[in-house]
Amino acid sequence: MANLPSENTIPIIDFSPYQSEDKRVALSETICNTLRTTGFFHLVNHGVSHDLVEEVFQKSRDFFNMPLEYKMGYLRPQGSVSLTGYNKIDQERLDPAVKMEVREAFDFIPTQVPHIERPPGFIDTLVKLDLASRDLALKVLHCFAIGLGLPDEHYFTKAHQAVAHPELESDSGNLFRTLYYPPFTPSQIDSGIVRCGTHSDYGSITLLFQDDVGGLEVESSVKGVFVPVTPVPTAVLINIGDLMARWTDDEFRSTRHRVLLNDPQRFTKARQSIPIFINPDGHTVIASLNGKSPKYPPILTRDYIMQRYAETY
Numbered sequence: 179m180a181n182l183p184s185e186n187t188i189p190i191i192d193f194s195p196y197q198s199e200d201k202r203v204a205l206s207e208t209i210c211n212t213l214r215t216t217g218f219f220h221l222v223n224h225g226v227s228h229d230l231v232e233e234v235f236q237k238s239r240d241f242f243n244m245p246l247e248y249k250m251g252y253l254r255p256q257g258s259v260s261l262t263g264y265n266k267i268d269q270e271r272l273d274p275a276v277k278m279e280v281r282e283a284f285d286f287i288p289t290q291v292p293h294i295e296r297p298p299g300f301i302d303t304l305v306k307l308d309l310a311s312r313d314l315a316l317k318v319l320h321c322f323a324i325g326l327g328l329p330d331e332h333y334f335t336k337a338h339q340a341v342a343h344p345e346l347e348s349d350s351g352n353l354f355r356t357l358y359y360p361p362f363t364p365s366q367i368d369s370g371i372v373r374c375g376t377h378s379d380y381g382s383i384t385l386l387f388q389d390d391v392g393g394l395e396v397e398s399s400v401k402g403v404f405v406p407v408t409p410v411p412t413a414v415l416i417n418i419g420d421l422m423a424r425w426t427d428d429e430f431r432s433t434r435h436r437v438l439l440n441d442p443q444r445f446t447k448a449r450q451s452i453p454i455f456i457n458p459d460g461h462t463v464i465a466s467l468n469g470k471s472p473k474y475p476p477i478l479t480r481d482y483i484m485q486r487y488a489e490t491y
């Protein structure tokens with residue numbers, strides 16, 4: 179009988195043991211066990227300032243509340259793989275089967291940080307949160323290698339040099355996004371429109387800060403059965419992407435997720451979230467850690483990630 183997780187079953191993991199070397203192994207094993215089953219976990223005591231996250235939500239709200247003509251001045255060129263700029267409603271599609279995905283986004287990569295006048299300090303706060311999140315992502319990747327018992331505990335971090343050194347960023351596609359899902363009235367709701375279509379993420383790991391509105395759902399161990407993720411105050415939600423699943427030969431699960439427009443309690447409110455997508459360095463060849471009978475042939479990160487972005491934008 180398949181295991182059907184119910185609401186609140188996304189585990190909450192306390193990251194404070196990471197600080198002490200003798201507690202790190204048990205923490206890493208807990209993290210890896212979660213990745214073998216749910217593929218998602220909440221992390222608390224992670225060291226990223228909650229005030230900073232709140233500031234990014236506030237500044238992002240101020241930006242998204244500006245007139246459309248203003249935001250269009252920063253539009254990310256449509257259909258291009260340029261990864262910086264404003265994304266208007268329906269500019270991208272994570273699930274080709276839906277009619278429309280109703281969200282706005284502002285994206286940047288560290289080598290293409292734009293200058294934006296209003297709201298004041300918008301970009302500075304995003305950059306600060308990006309740096310703090312990268313730092314955390316590297317610690318979490320460190321735990322992956324420990325928990326998997328790899329001979330080199332820095333195996334994954336070494337393959338993510340551009341995460342630690344954003345100036346080296348070339349084509350790994352490490353991407354910071356701030357998302358804004360506008361509110362709806364019940365009469366505006368139409369079948370086939372969603373906030374975020376069903377998808378799995380592309381790279382190594384995703385860190386997601388979300389407000390308290392909720393709406394994110396993740397696929398359970400039963401295909402097609404989704405369970406809600408109840409937001410946990412101050413936590414960052416972490417999941418892995420397809421490239422990490424491939425790297426571990428599907429030992430870790432890259433879980434599909436979505437945000438629908440089916441609950442008036444939620445869709446009448448705006449939702450905000452901040453996903454930070456972490457990928458290996460562009461030149462890294464991802465070859466299965468299961469050397470004996472790998473499911474997937476080796477693939478170059480750059481080719482894989484850029485192909486996935488091209489399909490989305």
Ligand SMILES: O=C(O)CCC(=O)C(=O)O
Nearest residue numbers: 357374388394437451453
């Ligand atoms: O807004 C959310 O919670 C989901 C965002 C997401 O899954 C994504 O952008 O990949």
Ligand SMILES: [Fe+2]
Nearest residue numbers: 377378379435
């Ligand atoms: Fe996602």
